[in-house]
Amino acid sequence: MSERSGHLLIVDDDPDIRTAGQLLLKRHLAKITTTGDPCQLPQLLAEHDFDAILLDMNFSPGESDGAQGFYWLKKILSQDPQAVVIMITAHSGVNIAVEAMKLGATDFIAKPWQNEKVVATLSAALKLRASQKQTQTLRQANQLLSDTNRTSALLGASPAMQQVMGLVARAAPTDANVLILGENGTGKELVARQLHAQSLRKDQVFMAIDLGAVAETLFESELFGHRKGAFTGAQEDRLGKLLAANGGTLFLDEVGNLPLHLQAKLLTVLEQRRVTPLGANQSQPFDVRVIAATNLPPAQLRDETRFRQDLLFRLNTVELQLPPLRERGQDIALIARHYARVYAQKYHQAPREFSPQALAAITHYRWPGNVRALRHAIERAVILSQTPEFEVADFPLDMPPEQTYAGASASRELPEDLNLVRQEQRIIQTALKKHGYNISHAAKELGLTRAALYRRMEKHGL
Numbered sequence: 001m002s003e004r005s006g007h008l009l010i011v012d013d014d015p016d017i018r019t020a021g022q023l024l025l026k027r028h029l030a031k032i033t034t035t036g037d038p039c040q041l042p043q044l045l046a047e048h049d050f051d052a053i054l055l056d057m058n059f060s061p062g063e064s065d066g067a068q069g070f071y072w073l074k075k076i077l078s079q080d081p082q083a084v085v086i087m088i089t090a091h092s093g094v095n096i097a098v099e100a101m102k103l104g105a106t107d108f109i110a111k112p113w114q115n116e117k118v119v120a121t122l123s124a125a126l127k128l129r130a131s132q133k134q135t136q137t138l139r140q141a142n143q144l145l146s147d148t149n150r151t152s153a154l155l156g157a158s159p160a161m162q163q164v165m166g167l168v169a170r171a172a173p174t175d176a177n178v179l180i181l182g183e184n185g186t187g188k189e190l191v192a193r194q195l196h197a198q199s200l201r202k203d204q205v206f207m208a209i210d211l212g213a214v215a216e217t218l219f220e221s222e223l224f225g226h227r228k229g230a231f232t233g234a235q236e237d238r239l240g241k242l243l244a245a246n247g248g249t250l251f252l253d254e255v256g257n258l259p260l261h262l263q264a265k266l267l268t269v270l271e272q273r274r275v276t277p278l279g280a281n282q283s284q285p286f287d288v289r290v291i292a293a294t295n296l297p298p299a300q301l302r303d304e305t306r307f308r309q310d311l312l313f314r315l316n317t318v319e320l321q322l323p324p325l326r327e328r329g330q331d332i333a334l335i336a337r338h339y340a341r342v343y344a345q346k347y348h349q350a351p352r353e354f355s356p357q358a359l360a361a362i363t364h365y366r367w368p369g370n371v372r373a374l375r376h377a378i379e380r381a382v383i384l385s386q387t388p389e390f391e392v393a394d395f396p397l398d399m400p401p402e403q404t405y406a407g408a409s410a411s412r413e414l415p416e417d418l419n420l421v422r423q424e425q426r427i428i429q430t431a432l433k434k435h436g437y438n439i440s441h442a443a444k445e446l447g448l449t450r451a452a453l454y455r456r457m458e459k460h461g462l
Helices: 015-025 038-047 067-079 091-102 115-152 159-171 188-197 216-224 260-272 309-315 329-346 356-364 370-384 420-434 439-446 450-460
Strands: 007-011 031-035 052-056 085-090 107-111 178-181 206-210 249-253 289-294 318-321
Touching (some): 007 038, 038 067, 067 091, 085 115, 091 107, 159 188, 178 188, 329 370
Parallel strands (some): 085 107, 206 249
């Protein structure tokens, strides 16, 4: 049990039990509240967020059938369905306590109790409550993201996008694992969220983890979790992503960047559907739907020296290939107008249209950063443009001469331009193109970590 964490409520009509509980547990809990009158429970539950409740089974002299304990247990769970309730019973009432657990109690303690048993039982209860709170927080965050992402709908009328939407609609209601392929910025996470939102797990957690940004040494801790003291720096128990997403969807982004030896560990866990946190002795079952994504080209993904084929077969029950924006030019105007409205509302501005020249410019641009880059360009234009409608000058697209468009100025940055921000953007673009948008290889050539490269790509809208 972590030092002095959590709020405990002890409900027992015996003052000696309440005092003994306080003396035993005060070193382990931040706060302990006691009451000898269970009628105070509704008010106490309304005023406090208890991490665990110790509840006696009998409150009247001569009572031993546990009826009062059952009654108040039901009252507690009707007010807080996630409440962690530990029943207190005499040794002769163990069968009654087991019945209480069938009604929703978490555990029981027989009195006269053993101190070690009480501490161990309460420790497990506090861990359960912490897990519940983390899951609830994730659900709320996912709902917030879902509300926010309504402005980031999967847009496109092109045949390529209509095909993607059709596959999403057919695959979403199933529990099949899905592998999403596509360049950076094509909307892989957005598709993953659409799959979750249209699935039978839509009311459960959507957990996303960017494997390209997770250090190899932290992979098992992040995904599987760890126990306090499992390694240097493990100051407390940590719930891994697999268990945190239990019942919901786990999105493994940039799975193609995972080294082969870690791919083997991921495969084992997915096959067994059980995970053992670092420092733990027992494995735990989990139930998640796995959606994975990578920017690796299919040829590299099917290269056994780059990616385990048995893991690939585990992940790609359904495979979705997202087209780059340059292959769906007819969708650019639709996407641009959508985000122009979104950002106008966000920054409290009147909606604006695009001049014909500006619309031609963004339509003919190849958008190496795909939809993400287009979105950032629109947001920048909304913030900085001072004209009644968006003009070509609001979009510094830096196109080479062969990508000029009718009616637009052909002026370009001079070769001797020494602006550091623009030079950094060009260098990053060059490295990404050279390595086929493989983040690991581009980062290595640039002398950066993957995480640092991701930050710079985000900065420049790539």
